[in-house]
Structures are given as C-alpha cells and as structure tokens.
Amino acid sequence: MCVNLLSMDRLEFLTITAAAAATPPLQVTQPAIYFPKIASAPYPHASRGTGHVYQKKLYDAASHYSDSTVGIFKPPGYADRDTVDYIVHFHGWNNNARHVFDRYNLAAQVVGSNANAILVVPQGPLDAPDSGDGKLELDPSGFAVFMKDVTEYLNAQHLIKTRKIGNIVLSAHSGGYGGLGGVLTRGGLNDHVTDVILFDSAYGYFDAIAAWVNATPQNHLLSIFTDDTSTGNTALMGMVQAPSPNLYVRLAASMTLDQLKTRAPTFLLTDVAHDELMQKLNWYQLFLQTTALKGR
Secondary structure, eight states: OOOOGGGOOHHHHHHHHHHHHHSOOOOOOOOOEEOOBOTTSSOSOGGGTTOEEETTEEEOHHHHSOOOBEEEEOOTTOOOOSSEEEEEEEOOSSBOHHHHHHHTTHHHHHHHHTBOSEEEEEOOSBTSSOOOOHHHHHSTTHHHHHHHHHHHHHHHTTSOSOOOEEEEEEEEEGGGHHHHHHHHHHOSOTTTEEEEEEESOOSSOHHHHHHHHHHOTTOEEEEEEOGGGHHHHHHHHHHHSTTSOOOEEEEGGGOOHHHHOOSSOEEEEOOSOGGGTTTTTOHHHHHHTTSSOOBO
16 A cells, blocks of 8 residues: 555544554564473483582582473474484583573574474583583483483474484584483494584593494594694594594684585584584584485
C-alpha cells in the first residue's frame, strides 16, 4: 500500500498507525539447544565423590561434580538418514556446557560447517580446574552407554528417527583431553570415531590417541596448538609417524581447507590465544569441514 502523508488527515493517520501497532513483530526462530539431564553423563561419579583439590582449594562434589547436564544441538536442515552422526565436544577447565555454546559460538559454527550431525557437549567438571571426566573417562564402555542414552533421548523428543549410531567426531579444547582420551582408551566406540580434533589439548593420553590414529589410515587426527602444548604435540608427532613419515606440520596462518582435507595426521602451529582458538577465526567450523561427516 502506498500512502500520501501530505494529504492525510489526522483520523486517517491514527487509523493507519494503530493498525501497524497491532501487527505482531516478525518472529525469527532460533535453532534450539537442549540441555537435558542424562544419567550416564560424566558426573556424578565416584572419582570425585569427595570433590577435587587444586592448588589447596577444594572444589566440592555438590557444587562441581553433581551436574549431569548435556548440551545437544541439532542444526537446521538436518536430514534424517539410516544412521545418526555425532560431534562430541569436551570442554576445558573452569567452564560448563551452557557457557561453551556461547563463548565459542558452537551452534553457529556447526551450522556453517554444513555437517549433517548432532553436536553433543557433556558437562564435565562444572566451573572447576580439572580434566577428569568421570564416567566417560574411567568407566569401561561408559561412552557407548552415554551415546546410546543420548540417542534414546533424541528419539523420545522426536528429533531423529534412527537408533543406529554412525560416525563420531571427537573434539576437545584444552583440559577436555581427559574425557577424549578416556573415550579412546575404554569408551567402547572406537570403531565409530572417524576424526579427533584437538584445540591446544595435547596434555596427555598420548598412547590412546596414537593407538587410535595408527589403527587405520582412515582415522584422522587434526591438532592445532600454541606453545602451551608444543611438547605434547611433538610427542604425538613421533608416535603417529611410525613406521614411515605420513604427517603434515603447517602454520595455521597460511593453511587452506584443501590442505586440511587429508586423512593424514595434521598438526597446526598458531599464535592465536589459547582461549580464542575455536571461535576467533571460526576454526571449529573450518575443521569440521575436513572430517568424514556428510553434508546436509
């Protein structure tokens, strides 16, 4: 409708503005992030039944090791298939499942990657300086039980239509290596894990990571690191290149997506700050595009 304001009388003006005011504002639907409680999540667990002491400070069990929250994100346009693929991310110290979605812009980066996969962020130690991951790190087949429960939850909520688990990408930032390493050690689903992505997270579990990489040439390790984990990444390089060199070491500042699309172990050195690795340049999105996950 075209309106001539110069020829409009007061009554006409009031009628039009009243109608405009009564029109509901445009509603923009935001992708939903779910935060259910799942019993097989890392905590509570006997390993932190009395809490955890770090630098003489007690992080008690009730405040830091009793939350079974799991962050779950299904990207818009997700296509139901015979199997469901997952991205499972392990957060670092002094963090929690809800905060990492905001801090590292995880949902938007999964959307941008075009990966047809469900993002799962299990709550580890809640706002505590600790790499322990309870059931997922220490319980035999704890990860298999957890993923079965996550899949059951998604089916109960009518978010997916299959109970068959497909490919799994594991990622960890900083102290999240404990959960990731435990999963590769005794989680029970190594035959489903196609990719491991480390964000300055090579602090331990070198044997487990290397054994998984060396199990088949199709297992893809991508590790980006600062000086904080240069020693750990150097150790990993030595463990995954035997019996013959088969890895890439690059500078993150000049890397390209084409260079990263390889199943060979890839190590990336960067001077980007430790807590900005995932989100400053949308590297989580970029690295997910190098995985075995299919697009939407």
